[in-house]
Structure formats: C-alpha cells, structure tokens
Amino acid sequence: MADIVVKTEDVVKEYRMGSNILRALDGINIEINRGEYISLMGPSGSGKSTLFNMIGALDRPTEGRVYIDGQNMSQLSQKQIAAFRCHRVGYIFQSYNLLHVRSAHGNVTLPMIFAGISEKQRNEKAEKLLDMVGLGDRMYHLPDELSGGQRQRVAIARALANDPSIILADEPTANLDTITGREIIDLIKRLNLEQGVTVISATHDLKMLDVSDRIVDIRDGLVERIRNRDEIEIEVGEVGGEGE
Amino acid sequence: MQQRTPIEEQIDLPFVESLRISFQSLKIRFGRSIITTAGITLGIAFLVSVWTNNEIGIALQESGRQSTINTFEETAEAGISTKDIWLIIMSLIVCVVGIANSMLMAVTERFREIGTMKCLGALDGFVVRLFLLESGFQGFSGALIGALIGTLGAVLLGLKDYGLDLFFYFPLLPASPEDGPMQLGVIVIILLGCILGMILAVIGSSFPAWRAAKLPPAEAMRTEV
C-alpha cells in the first residue's frame, strides 16, 4: 500500500462575510503519497489557496478532517501546530513573504531559531542552503536588494531549513518571468527527486504540468478530476499547440 | 501510513533570542521606528509641557511673584484653575490617542510579518513578546526624550512669563504647602511621563499584536497595507 502523507476527508471551508456565506471548499477528498509532486490546478477563485491553507495548518477547516502522517490536525495543541509548521512543512508563496528586516541569511536561519538549533549549526546550514539555491554571493543582502527570482530562491532555502517532509507552494512562479519561473520549478523538482520531499503546489503555470506526478483539478471548491502523469503529457502538447 | 512519528511540542525560545530579534528589527526598521517613536515623543512632550508649565505657575504664585502677563488677581488664589485642569486633561487625551494610534499603525502594517513568522514556527506568545520588547523600548526612549523636550518648553515659557525668578522657585521636588494645592514637582512629572509613554506604547502595540498572533496565519497574511 502506498505511503500516504496527506489525506483530506470531506474538507469544507466557509467564509462568512456579513450575512453571506461563501463556500470556498465544498468537500475535498484527496490522498497524497509520500514523495509525490502534486499540482493543484483550477481557475482563479476555485479554492486552491484555501486548500493549501488547510493542508498547511495555516487555517482551520469549517468541517472535515486533514490528516498529515496519519495525525488528525484538528486534535493538535497550539504548540504542536507550531512545531508542525516549523519542522514538517516548508511554505513557498507567490509573494515570497520574506521578512524584509532580515537578510537572506537571516530569513533562512529564523525557522532554525524557532526550532532551537544552535547558532553555529544554523549558520552553517543557512550557508549551505543558500549556496544550493545559487545565492552564495548574496547571503547578507536584504530582500529589497534582491530580484523576484532571487527572493523566491531565498524562500525556497528558508522552506528547507528544518528538513521538512512536505513542501507547500502556492503559485511560486506567478510573479516571475518564464525563464526564472522555469528555474524555480526545476529547483523544486530537483528537491523532490533528490531528497524525496513531497511537493504540493497550487499553480496556473502550465510549465508545472510536465514535472508533476499528478494533477488535481479544482473547480468551485470541488475536486473535478485527478490526472496522472501519462495522461498529462499528451495534454501539454495540446496546450502548447494551442498557445502558438 | 507507516511513519506515525508523533508531532512534538514547539519549544519556547530563550529570552535572549527574542531580545536579539527585536533589536535587529528595530535597527533595520530604524526610519520607521523613529516615526513611531516620534509619535510617542510628541504626545509626552505636549503633556509634560502643559503640566510643568502649570506647576511653574503655581510655584511662582505660591512665592508671591507675579507673572508679567497674568495679573495677580486673576490667578493668585485659584491654584489649579479649571482652565488648567481642562488643558491637562486635553493633553492627556491627545497623548493617549496619539500614541495608541501610532502603535496601532505600526503593528497593522506588520500583520503579514506576524503571519509569516507563525508559518515558520513562531508561537503566539513569542510574537507578543517581540512586540512587547520593541514597543517597550520605543516607548521608554520616546517618552524620555518627549519629557525632556516638554520640560524645556515649559522652562522657556516660564522664563518669558517670570524671568529669572523662575529658577529660585523652580518646582523641582514634590511639595504640599498648607495653603496651596499639592505639587508633584518636575522630576516626578518627567518620571510619570516616561512611565505613561511606555505603558501606552506597550498596550498600544501588544494588544493588536496579540490579536494578530491569535489569527490563523492565513488570515494574518491576507492583510495588505
């Protein structure tokens, strides 16, 4: 049997705005295997980011359950959730979400500070990670002094700081040009292959398709269909053709 | 699901670590910190100057000196007049509102940062402690500068009104003369101003910070400023 890292059961998320209730997720059931590269696709407003937040324990579902490593997330204490975010997941966002008061190096060390790792160890690790993402010569620059692609690299290095088993990426390439986006995707894919990190990424970016193991299409808060890699490759061709 | 490693509890950060992070944040955000601190400085300077000016007036009237401006009859037996009380209350309100507002602004523009820190594993308590430290430091330094500026202002005004007599009867220490109103003295006023500024800054920032820290990170990160 496959080793399931993430499992959602009838996950519903409602947003209350005045007297209106908006059902952003309408009963999502998915299972994600360890080591998979999963893309969540769907039109704007379909609920990708909302689902991303549920899986990453960044928000609570209105109904339903999210299991990570078999653990029901709603049963965790506040301190356990903090530890979960710190150790198990690395988050990558469309808008990078770097702390602009800390250098690239300072951003990468922060999760390790929270994890209680010694100063010497975390400095070494941060240098190693920044080297790996190709920012060895920019370590002490503030985020404002870096390009979009470089900032996203810092975010990736930061996401890897505590050796998470899951990388959650919400449209990591949306603010980047095609070539830089491609580089970021390749970097994430490399982590997926070399380190066996499970990658769950919400995206509009068709470049993401051919690195994904599976694609989950979301529409109106529901899983519309799940496609495997072999089904995808044909479609990439189609889409590419349409585009030109 | 083979790997059922239980999720451990997040550790509390040592205090030094919080202190370091908060000072670094103040340092890099220096320009912005100065603006926030200036809000505190202004509020306290206003309050302290009005208050001290009032005490100077009382002290000199106690001594039987006359203001070169006010006639003796007008102010002599009045002690703290209703007008003065009103002025002090007004300046207190201006000071409270001004400081609360500048701290609130300073925290609101950092909601996203709070959400991000929680994504990286920060506990709610850590976030609040960070803001407590930063605002406590800002509050104290801002209020101290403000109190000194306020005192200086009141002294200059006093010099204009009473001339050099001011220094003979300067109300430095607390006094409670039998026939006059109680006086706190300038030293106590400066001290109170510092404490007030610091308390207002700490409340004004850690209360919104606490509210932001309680939010799920997804919501905290949504706020765009």
Ligand SMILES: Nc1ncnc2c1ncn2[C@@H]1O[C@H](COP(=O)(O)OP(=O)(O)OP(=O)(O)O)[C@@H](O)[C@H]1O
């Ligand atoms: N905090 C919120 N309050 C109210 N409504 C929300 C909130 N967050 C999301 N929504 C709504 O929920 C729906 C799903 O939003 P979500 O952000 O998940 O979409 P998305 O698929 O990520 O879209 P995009 O591709 O544009 O990022 C949208 O209709 C959105 O307006």
Ligand SMILES: [Mg+2]
């Ligand atoms: Mg989205």
